[in-house]
Amino acid sequence: TALTPGVNADNLRVALTKARPDTLATALTKADRDLLFAALAEANPDLLATALSEAEVELLATALTRGVVKELLITALTKSRSDTLATALTQALPELLFVALSQATPELLGTALTTANTDILAVALTEATKENLAVALTDATPENLRIALTFASEDGYSPNRG
Numbered sequence: 001t002a003l004t005p006g007v008n009a010d011n012l013r014v015a016l017t018k019a020r021p022d023t024l025a026t027a028l029t030k031a032d033r034d035l036l037f038a039a040l041a042e043a044n045p046d047l048l049a050t051a052l053s054e055a056e057v058e059l060l061a062t063a064l065t066r067g068v069v070k071e072l073l074i075t076a077l078t079k080s081r082s083d084t085l086a087t088a089l090t091q092a093l094p095e096l097l098f099v100a101l102s103q104a105t106p107e108l109l110g111t112a113l114t115t116a117n118t119d120i121l122a123v124a125l126t127e128a129t130k131e132n133l134a135v136a137l138t139d140a141t142p143e144n145l146r147i148a149l150t151f152a153s154e155d156g157y158s159p160n161r162g
Helices: 009-017 021-030 033-042 045-054 057-063 070-079 082-091 094-103 106-115 118-127 130-139 142-150
Strands: none
Touching (some): 045 070, 057 094, 082 106, 094 118, 094 130, 106 130
């Protein structure tokens, strides 16, 4: 797949120079072929570097597993902040990461990965029920999801403020 036309040369370079050996091996041996191709073709190179250098192997394998929606994987690899992507790929429970990458709407996943406080994101990806995480990532309004994921964060927003 890595030599297929359409693969972004910068992403191939990132995979070969920034990945840890264990994450590269996981990507090359356990990934769904179409998801791996999409990641190499469409990811933001800096976010791909974050994923391949910081991810827990089990979580990287989950993110590249059959059943993950390609559009959601690309959303994560193009719209995230580096810190939110790293949080998702180092702290999430595998089954909750799978819910996020298989059931979310692209808009709400993008909202979560661009605006979340990483501590709150970690709680959502480790303590939510699968059903409630799916509801949050499919039914919320983007603004309400942003509020929920940034509650009392450094941006100063707090609904308890008078």
